[in-house]
Amino acid sequence: MTATRIRRAVGISVGLALTTLFVAPAAAQPSINSELISDLNTSLLYAAVPITVLVELILIYTVYRFKDSGEAKPTQENRRLEITWTVATAIILLFVGLASTQVLASSYIAGTTADSPSAEGGNVEGLSKNVSGAYAPTEDNAIQIEAVAYKYAWTFNYIDSQGDVSSTNTLVIPEDRPVYLHLVSNDWLHSFHAPDLGLKQDAFPGQYNTMKTKVTEPGTYQLYCAEYCGVGHSQMTGTIEVKSQSEYQSWLDEQRSGGAGNTTGNASNGTATNNQTATNNQTAAANESTNASARLA
The missing domain is CATH 1.20.58 (Methane Monooxygenase Hydroxylase; Chain G, domain 1)
Structure with missing residues (x-):
């Protein structure tokens, strides 16, 4: 050649x-x-x-070309090449x-940029924690949701819902609108991961991480915690429901008019279930350790 x-x-x-x-x-x-x-x-x-x-x-x-060469030859200089x-x-x-x-x-x-930073999380109205890292939206039609991670579930607080609307392990958002998720943790490191939507962001205690998205196709998408956070990590899953704008508004109205209490109840039940699961896992691990020690003895 x-x-x-x-x-x-x-x-x-x-x-x-x-x-x-x-x-x-x-x-x-x-x-x-x-x-x-x-x-x-x-x-x-x-x-x-x-x-x-x-x-x-x-x-x-x-x-x-050189399989039959018996002796290597020095390379010739080729400046053009x-x-x-x-x-x-x-x-x-x-x-x-x-x-x-x-x-x-x-x-x-x-993620968020320096276009519209808030020095403290409390400056973004509706957030539950007064810590740094949250950024306000730059779009007029954007919605804001606070995502609070804890062992071993997610709670979503809808900041722009004009009322106390929250859900556990199910994030509901409208299609074709910018969504700002303010992520924070109540205990230790978690990670919000929705692979089908290309979303992944860590949730830290004492600091907000704001993640921005806009989903163009309605449907239900899987949500995981992508950072090992304890014995109940594998069960820290959820769903993201993407609705049309009219369906999303109807869902918010339903939560405000009486569904909000049910949502809160579901959150409590979800927390209790996760805590019970964690306790069972810890008990099983302790029993297994005891049995292993007995076998070695």
Whole structure:
């Protein structure tokens, strides 16, 4: 393979990588977050495939071409070739950097920015804790929900509900509206994770983390705690129900008019169930340890 052919192959690979900037993935995603992540992964994949193919072809050619050589020969200097692959590498790295920066700079991926910070959590009206880290929305039609994590459940307080509306382990949000989730923990580290929606953010005690999303497809999505938090960690699950705007408003009205008490009751029952489960798990672990000690004795 001559130097000219290698330069041409490198040029074709770089060209294919650059065209991915203008290629939109066909698969629809249910949220802005997952769409941004999927687009970035697809673009990087399109860039990586031609580079991988080129490297493998050069490797195969080299093995075949020099398989019968009995003595290694010194490499001859080729300034044009060196300049070509240096420039090609720089262009590829620039493409990866620009594509990644466009996604990571988005408020849907990076979380809250300094556009509208509140020095204290209490400055965002309706939050239950006066700690730092919460950011107010920048959009007029955005809604705010406080997500409080504890062993081993989630409580969601709907700040803009014009009343005391909360739910446990079921987050209800409207479609096609920005949603700001103010995450905080009552005890230790937890993590809010909804993989189908591209959402993942830690919940710390004594600090709010504000996560932004907008879901475009109604439906029910799975919610997990993605940070090990104790014996009941595997049962710290929930759901995210995405409703149309009219259904979401009807749900809020129902909670205010009498369902709120039921929701609170469900929260208490959920907490009691989780606590009982944790107690049972701890008892089982203690019994197992005792049995193991007896067997060793």
